[in-house]
Amino acid sequence: MDLELVASDAQEGKKQELKLWLRLLATTKLMSQEVRRRLRTEFGATLPQFDLLAQLYREKDGLRLGELSSRTMVTNGNVTGLVERLEADGTIIRERLEDDKRVTVARLTEKGRTYFEGMADAHERWIKELMAEVDPAVLKRLLAELGQVKESAQKHLSEED
Amino acid sequence: MDLELVASDAQEGKKQELKLWLRLLATTKLMSQEVRRRLRTEFGATLPQFDLLAQLYREKDGLRLGELSSRTMVTNGNVTGLVERLEADGTIIRERLEDDKRVTVARLTEKGRTYFEGMADAHERWIKELMAEVDPAVLKRLLAELGQVKESAQKHLSEED
DNA sequence: GGCAATTGCTTCAGGTCTCAACGAATGTCT
């Protein structure tokens, strides 16, 4: 939790960025551990799996693995493993394209579709519950302001793409 | 990145919590991937290691592994491995307490202290850089509002401690 | 004292994650 403490001796107003960053990390870690635990105990799934399925859910025709990789911000190598496990239990299927035999497309099975819908519902309830004490107006402002942070970070990534 | 898209068809103002959560995840992931990469290329370290060292840095007398575990929000089993690796390259040392031979205390070596100071400096610069486009007033408000989210989440964890 | 519960750390199995190296298919350029 308290990587936060690194900055505790910061002088008034200085190191704002650092403090915010540590709080961002702590908050996200706290919440995602809770979400992970519930996904695991109630659905036997993991967060990366849920994330991947969410992408496929909105694309009836499926997605190529590379596309999945960039949308989930997960490396190629990792997508391979995720897809293998999900295919193994019948949630998704994987097929090679005829036109270009390098590419593989993954998409939800019917079973996977139903399975995901259940999880997505529960997931949304959990998040609402976790944020229950926060004023709706604050939520809205947070969304916008976090957007600024994300934009800023994106502009300052090490030059290359 | 765009787990965010799961919520794209949300009706005006509804699903605010979900959208915020997804943005929180995306922002943190984006930034921590960048930080990880730089830690790795410039210092040969990882983020969890940095986190752990940060805790030890502020406690001259060291910390017991259990304390490290709860402060870094890392499981016990994981702390064992982290500490082993850090001890192997001389950054920290581990010793058993005489009073209670169950407990192990880890603390920074002199070498580790210097090493960490260099990283901490660089780390702070990186974060400032990544957040450079965000207005200081916004940073301040974000810090406070994120605090509310964290508090709320903490209150709603599955009952047990 | 004696013995069960508790505490503190380690070990283990399985999944996630990164980077780097590889191999196959396709594209490009001459």
Added chain:
DNA sequence: AGACATTCGTTGAGACCTGAAGCAATTGCC
């Protein structure tokens, strides 16, 4: 056509991460 480069996915090593089971030391209770 032939050679080179690029794209896409897989593989592999190493670290991280989790929950659960295991083991040792200590505490608590009779």
